[in-house]
Amino acid sequence: MNVEALRSCGIPTFTEAIHVDAYRRDLWPRDTFAMYRHGTLPPAPTVVVTPRNASDVAHAIEWANREGIPVVPYGAGSGVCGGARGRQGSLVIDLKRMNRILSIHPATQTVHVESGILGQHLEDLLGKIGWMTAHSPSSIACSTTGGYIAARSAGQFSSRYGVFDDMLLAASAETPSGNLKAGLWTPNGEEDLLPILCGSEGGLGVVTDMLLRITPKPQQRWLRGFAFDNIEEAWSAMREIMQSGLWPSVLRLYDPVDTNIGGKTKAGDNKAGNGAFGWIRKTALNNPKLKHLLLNIPLSMPNLLNKIGGLLGNEVLLIVGFEGSLPVVNAASETAQTILQAGRDLGPEPGLHWFKHRHDVSYKLAPVFVGGAFADTMEVASTWAQLPALYRSVHGALAKNVAVMSHFSHAYPEGCSIYFSFAGKGDLNVYDRAWSSALAAARDAGGTVTHHHGVGTLKSVAAAKEAGAAIDVWYEIKNQYDPNGIMNPGRPFPELRPEVEEDTSIGPPEGGPVFEIDAVSLLAKVDPEAEPATLQMALKENGFQLQITPDKPWGDWLRALRRDAVDAWECPLVAIQVLTNDGIRTRISPAPRSAAGPDLRWSTMRRARVEWVQVPIRPLSSDTVIKGGHPHIERTDIRPRWHSENCWGFCSTQEHLSKLCVGEESDELEPSRSPEKTP
């Protein structure tokens, strides 16, 4: 390996053990568990480079391609699936020195930014001039924009602003076959590969810079907690809020166990730490030995622990948040409270407490690992109709091996994500068994195996299964841009194309032009060749209408769709069924917003015969949603807005940016404590 040739390009290059060893692991808990339990770590790369610009990245990839060395792109290493874990003999391209905002365009509400900037730095800088991307994952202090693209990240306010996919308008990447421009930067006449680049986890190339949507910082933030007697009632309230077009920033529901354990943020009239759990916690905090025992003994008996958890009662806590301009927040929160009447209003405290402590969980893992146990999280998602089955299926699979609790966040009009937190004791077999059974359960229940953590090493095989026959699109494009297979091999999909089992239960659609209506998730499977007017008539007979009305048949409209043609939030397509050129019938995307590798729907639509598309609908009677007398607030005023036209005219803001880069941090908007008293 001729490292000197790499060094001679002028890129800072590191081969010393002290530096390359730090790239052995990302935050995949399996590797952390192995480190603490067995003292073992994944392999170290051979060489690390820290490029300053896209040209450096191109040189490094060119060198690796020439040398036949695998490349692992590295952001801030906060991935929890092993997507950036060490690989023997590899080149790591650490992008964190590519951390500049290149330009900000208030007129078009976009920012052009490099891929190595930390999320927190980006928000701090934008915040100084009153803007934000609104992407706020719990890892915001330790993750990069490049990582957000790689793993298809989602922030804590995604119910209002969307996941990172929704904010991304264009990206540029360096690949072994040269530069790749995607999204709005796609060269004329070429296929837009942004959906493939997003979620590719470095498997195609290294994203160097991107164009993101930005939005004004909110004037007002409103947060409140509501207790419900059972989880089903809370699900209904969440769904109704999302489908009413109120666009809350936070909808966060804790299952009964999480509601009981979580203390201050949970139901129970804000009496923090009361009850048996509160007493045990307070006692244990003052006694390290007791704390150790309390952690380890129950984790050795997960079945019993989960059963006890099931006996704690059914009450659940839902945190609801709105943000935006004052009139919008007042109107939306007032309307939401009429929907939330089935629950008990706990006031602002649970919401404020969550907001204040929303990043704290990361500090709490040390005792678990040091005690020889492990903790991990799994995020799945499905449509609202499938959500109860998905919850019970994955919960049941995990509960056999580990202690588990969960919450529901990242809600959308068509569905929701479930976030399972679990802890267990034993060896790596216990960890692996818990994961394999949970992944299988998620797939069997019709959910996606990952909503926003990405695939990495952990879910590579499961994500490939989820892709079905559509995975051929990935290997075709991968072969085009990375013919030697050097880019992060095996991530997000296995290095060698897996055998695809044909799902014989999938048949050709019958009837039409509307094949199936999911009245719970407000989705319809429709004929992609049918005229929109025909579809509207067919839907009207069933009491529904299209959420988006294209000006041509869905198939043509979707194939020609530009990244900025719809609001970030308008999800025009949920699932598709296609017949591939090999005669295999397959379905893609169990919705909503899967992060199981790249979004294969769009490229598949261009390569196979589309049999149906699943699109959003709404009841015929749903036009007026603002209750409580807000004549000046229209339904369309509630949603976050982006200017969708003309995202091409860059303005030069270098002078402004240089001032930003050395100024003081902006203050974060604190939620209002008494929003109901705001005039």
Place this chain on the structure above:
Amino acid sequence: MKSLPDTCALCPRLCRHKCPVAVATGLESTTPTAIMTNLVMLGQVADTTNTEANQAIDLCTRCGECEAACGVDQPVVDILDAARTRHQAPPAPWQAPSIEGAGSHIAIVCSPEDWTASLKEAVDIDLASLHTHDHLGELHRIRKDTKAEVHAALRELIGDKVAICTCLTCLTALMAAGCEAIHLASFLDTQQKLPQWRTCQCSPGPGIRTMVTCCGARAPLITSHPNIANMVAEDLHRRLDGQAVYIEDTRCSTHLKAVGTQVVDPIDRLKNMEIPNANR
């Protein structure tokens, strides 16, 4: 788990956005998490000859930014200092420098430039001088086993004189040792009223706004990993984008001047140099 390296080793690097070294270099090895992971592994194998882990401990400037950002108040600097004492071989006994001349005040000269004559010219005082190349035994003072010995030596050396320093490392060392010490900038301000300037975080003062982050000019980083310290200064230089800055700490100003940043420091003020377009 508070105060144990494990808490940092198991943290997803939530302070990395505040660490000047990690931000400037981008290198994972410089994050408190990576340094503490090395420490954990070092503790597991109990191998005090593990040079890699020992080198890793020194990838910190001891600026304390990580502690300020930490949600559980981990005393990172203390943990690393204790680890240094435990795992690194003690340095040779500290040789106290000698004082040249006599006077009621002693100029502590730690920068390449000797400013004693300029101060004598500007202000009429009896001034001795003390030249130090290691910032009054900085590497000895950050170790728990040799700190007291250096402090005692400093007390004996300075006696009842007033030390005038141009860098915070020397100033805080003398103050911690119980000596009377004053920064040159403060000393000049007592002589003539000068405008307050924006300065670096290393040396905030009354009316002085925080402006830039640490430039990496502190031991053990600059001693053990000068190339990394240089990357930190270069990154700051890039972010300043041609702006001139006033920096009160001559250790930092010397470091930044070396990478081409337009810097004015108290020694420049002393020499009545024309100040370029620094931001007031």
